[in-house]
Amino acid sequence: MRFLLTLVLIAFACPAFAGLKAGVATVSITPLEENLPTQLGGYGARNGQPATGIHDTIRAKALILESEGQKAALVTLDVCSVPLCLTEESLKKAAVPGLGVENALFIASHTHGGLEGFSMDRRNVAGNPHIGVFDEKILEFVSGRIATALQQAQANLQPVLAGSAKVEMPGMNRNRRGAPYDDKDLTLLRLDRADGSPYVVFVNYTAHGTLISENEMLISGEWAGAMQRTVEALMPGAICMYANGAEGDQSPAGAQGGSAYERVEDYGRRVAIIAAQLAGAVHGQEVKTFKVASRWVDLPKQQGAPDFVKIAGDEYHVTQEQLDQILPVMFPAKAPIYGLRVDGFQMMTYPGEPIAQLGMDAKASLKGKVDFPCVAALTSDHIGYILTKEEYAKSGYEVTASFYGDTLGGIVQTAVKALGEEVAR
Numbered sequence: 001m002r003f004l005l006t007l008v009l010i011a012f013a014c015p016a017f018a019g020l021k022a023g024v025a026t027v028s029i030t031p032l033e034e035n036l037p038t039q040l041g042g043y044g045a046r047n048g049q050p051a052t053g054i055h056d057t058i059r060a061k062a063l064i065l066e067s068e069g070q071k072a073a074l075v076t077l078d079v080c081s082v083p084l085c086l087t088e089e090s091l092k093k094a095a096v097p098g099l100g101v102e103n104a105l106f107i108a109s110h111t112h113g114g115l116e117g118f119s120m121d122r123r124n125v126a127g128n129p130h131i132g133v134f135d136e137k138i139l140e141f142v143s144g145r146i147a148t149a150l151q152q153a154q155a156n157l158q159p160v161l162a163g164s165a166k167v168e169m170p171g172m173n174r175n176r177r178g179a180p181y182d183d184k185d186l187t188l189l190r191l192d193r194a195d196g197s198p199y200v201v202f203v204n205y206t207a208h209g210t211l212i213s214e215n216e217m218l219i220s221g222e223w224a225g226a227m228q229r230t231v232e233a234l235m236p237g238a239i240c241m242y243a244n245g246a247e248g249d250q251s252p253a254g255a256q257g258g259s260a261y262e263r264v265e266d267y268g269r270r271v272a273i274i275a276a277q278l279a280g281a282v283h284g285q286e287v288k289t290f291k292v293a294s295r296w297v298d299l300p301k302q303q304g305a306p307d308f309v310k311i312a313g314d315e316y317h318v319t320q321e322q323l324d325q326i327l328p329v330m331f332p333a334k335a336p337i338y339g340l341r342v343d344g345f346q347m348m349t350y351p352g353e354p355i356a357q358l359g360m361d362a363k364a365s366l367k368g369k370v371d372f373p374c375v376a377a378l379t380s381d382h383i384g385y386i387l388t389k390e391e392y393a394k395s396g397y398e399v400t401a402s403f404y405g406d407t408l409g410g411i412v413q414t415a416v417k418a419l420g421e422e423v424a425r
Contacts, residue, residue, distance in 0.1 A: 041080025048129020226268025246359020
């Protein structure tokens with residue numbers, strides 16, 4: 001009886017969860033504002049030619065979450081991919097107490113009208129304009145702007161309420177490899193100020209940023225940029241952020257318009273209207289659970305795909321000999337993964353481009369454990385495409401951009417699901 005009474009007294013003595021604070025900020029990362037030549041990501045066929053102008057401003061948006069000494073940052077970027085050194089440089093310059101690589105998630109939207117990730121990657125020693133040439137000035141510019149956003153987000157910390165939701169969007173994307181997997185989920189996290197007004201709408205949806213082709217040479221956030229602008233217009237006072245899902249084989253579908261940029265605006269608006277309607281139905285509550293965790297995954301030995309030269313060699317102007325030389329330098333031996341939970345919302349991340357089958361499997365592994373699981377690709381580093389062993393054996397473009405052999409998908413997937421289950425507990 002004394003032991004039971006002691007337990008009861010301890011339970012009553014423990015302080016209640018103090019809720020969640022959040023701060024958010026937005027900055028432009030458009031290099032032409034500083035007259036810096038800008039390499040656009042995603043298409044080797046552009047031959048390294050710089051952007052000719054600005055269609056729309058590309059941005060970095062920084063969200064800092066904090067409760068009871070635990071902190072996390074989400075930084076979403078209108079870029080094609082995120083090299084680890086961009087994460088490291090930005091955090092170093094920002095010098096926000098409690099933030100490091102272990103709890104800062106830098107997420108690329110994968111716009112093919114935004115910055116080329118390899119142009120910001122110090123590991124890029126290839127000097128090949130078809131895959132992007134490293135430019136120290138671009139890295140310094142972008143990391144400096146992100147650091148400013150992180151500092152502003154820290155200064156903007158305030159108590160928030162949170163709610164999350166999910167909706168299916170059939171017919172809006174397709175599997176470009178012909179596999180029977182299309183991730184139709186749009187999942188969001190809404191954060192409200194203490195007075196209930198919308199503060200942040202974080203949208204997760206899965207589709208490549210490829211409505212523009214290699215022939216369009218204007219800087220653009222692509223459909224994801226248009227989506228965020230529209231959500232912000234529909235929900236005054238809110239900042240909309242975006243994370244792409246397991247988009248390795250997922251293309252947008254149904255966009256309408258005469259030009260590529262008209263299709264970008266059409267598709268982005270359609271996704272935004274659904275997202276804003278869903279967010280409008282979410283009612284924020286005091287946060288009871290906030291967790292963040294990360295792990296480093298040891299990757300298989302770097303190796304080129306058997307059909308690389310035949311399928312991708314001409315586009316990227318890389319021979320098999322050159323590929324073998326640069327892979328161990330440009331692609332890491334290990335990469336970070338993350339798990340982030342805010343009540344029923346939980347995000348798991350991949351440091352590259354997983355196919356939809358992997359993302360859907362990761363979400364299914366949390367069924368019954370959290371209400372709204374989602375996955376974010378292209379987070380905090382870029383190791384290329386991540387496929388199952390079966391899909392790797394089928395070859396194709398995605399396989400030629402997968403640089404660790406046919407066991408990569410299984411290794412990363414096991415780690416992602418294990419970390420996800422740990423955070424869910």
